[in-house]
Amino acid sequence: MNVTIKPNKLQGTVVIPPSKSLSHRAIIGAALAQGKSTISNVMFSKDILATIDAVRAIGATVNVFDDAIEVIGTGGVRRAIDLIDANESGSTIRFMIPIALVSKEPIKFIGKNNLVKRPLDIFFEIFDMQGIDYKHEKESYLPLEVKGGLKPGVFNIRGDISSQFITGLLYALPLLDNDSKIIITTEMESKGYIDLTLDMLSNFGIEIINNNYKEFIIKGNQKYLPFDYVIEGDYSQSAFFLVADMLGADITLKAMSKDSYQGDKKILSDIEEFGGNIEFVDDSLKATLNTQKNAIIDLGQSPDLGPALSVLAGLTKGNSKLINAERLRIKECDRITCVKEELNKLGMNVDETKTELIFNGVSRIKGGVVDAHNDHRVAMALAMAALKSDGDIKILGAECVSKSYPTFWDVYESLGGIISYEK
Helix, strand or coil: CEEEEECCCCEEEEECCECHHHHHHHHHHHHHECCEEEEECCCCCHHHHHHHHHHHHCCCEEEECCCEEEEECCCCCCCCCCEEECCCCHHHHHHHHHHHCCCCCCEEEECCHHHHHCCCHHHHHHHHHHCCEEEECCCCCCCEEEECCCCCCEEEECCCCCHHHHHHHHHHHHHCCCCEEEEECCCCCCHHHHHHHHHHHHHCCCCEEEECCCEEEECCCCCECCCCEECCECHHHHHHHHHHHHCCCEEEEECCCCCCCCHHHHHHHHHHHCCEEEEEECCEEEEEECCCCCCEEECCCCHHHHHHHHHHHHCCCEEEEEECCHHHHHCCCCHHHHHHHHHHHHCCCEEECCCCEEEEECCCECCEEEECCCCHHHHHHHHHHHHHECCCEEEECHHHHHHCCCCHHHHHHHCCCEEEEEC
C-alpha cells in the first residue's frame, strides 16, 4: 500500500499504543510460568503475534481477547516441537532461541525479509563453545536448525551488540539445572532494555543479581510464577508524535508512565536538547518548542529513536548529528543509509558516516516520493516530515507500519492528517 499525505496541521489526543518491548517480555514470562497469567493492554502487531505464535509452539496456551491475552504457561518445560517462525521480529528470534534450547530436542527457526540477515553470531559462539550442533544458510542466518540443549555455565558476551541476546539468556538460564553467569566483556549499551528485562523477570518470580551491568549471576532451578500485567505506553512510538509537536503540531499523548524503565524514554531529554519543553501531567505528555537549537544526540542506548529524531534534526536549522548509530544498519533496513536517502529526496541535507547521521538543517522541504524500505519506523518518521512540507509526500510500502502500529494511519487521519491510499 502507498499513501500520499497532503500537508496539514495535526492536533488532538493520541492514546499511545502499549510498549512492544514490554509486551514481548510479559508474554514470554507468562508462557514460562506454571499457571494462568493475564496480560492486558496488548496491541496485536505483527511482531507481537510472532511472539504469541512462538510461545504457543513451545507449549503455552494463549487465549486472545480484544486487547488482552490469557496465558496458561508451560512451567518452563518445552514440548517436543520442530519449528518456531519469528516472521520479521528480531526480539522474537533472539529471545526464543535460548528459551527453546532449554530442551535438547532438535528445532528449526525461520523468519522473513530482513530478519534472515540480522546477526545471530553471539548464539553461534555459544553453540560452538558448548558443542551444540547447528546449521544455517551460507548467505543468511535463517533458517537455522539446532540440535542440542543449552548448558549452564559462564557466558562471555559483548555489551555493544544487541541487548536482545542477553535478554534471551536471562530468560532461559534460570530454568537450567545449575547456576550460570553472564560476563559483559565491553561497555554495556542499551542498559534500559536490560532494566526492562530484569524488572519483568522479577514480576514473574525470577531473581537475577546485576553487578553494575558487568556481570549477571543467575541461579538455576528457578520457577516462573504466574503474574497479571498491564502494558504501559510505548516511548519509541511516542517519539513520532513528540517530534510532530516540535514541528508545529499540537498533540497530547496519553497512557504514558513518567516512572517507566523504558530506555526509549530518553526521547524526552533528546527533545529538550533540540530546544523543546516537556509537559507531563498524570499520564498525559506533550512537547512544545521553546527555542529551536541544533543538537548532538547519542543513540547508543536508544537506536529505535533514530528515524524520528532524524526528521527533527533535518528540519532544525544548523548542524546536528546522531552519533553511535551503527546498530541502525542492522534493523529492518539499513536505517542510516535509507533515512539519509529518503530525507534528501524530500529536500533535506543529510550525510552519513559509518556510525553517524549528519544534518545541515533546513526550515522546510519540497515533498516528493519516498520509500519506507519495509521499515515501520522509517514510514512513521516520513509521515511527520509532512508538517514542514510545501508539497505532498507519497510513501511507498506504507503498510509496513503493521509491524508495530497497525492503526497508525487511522490515528494520523484522526489528528487531521489528509491521506489518500493506493493499493
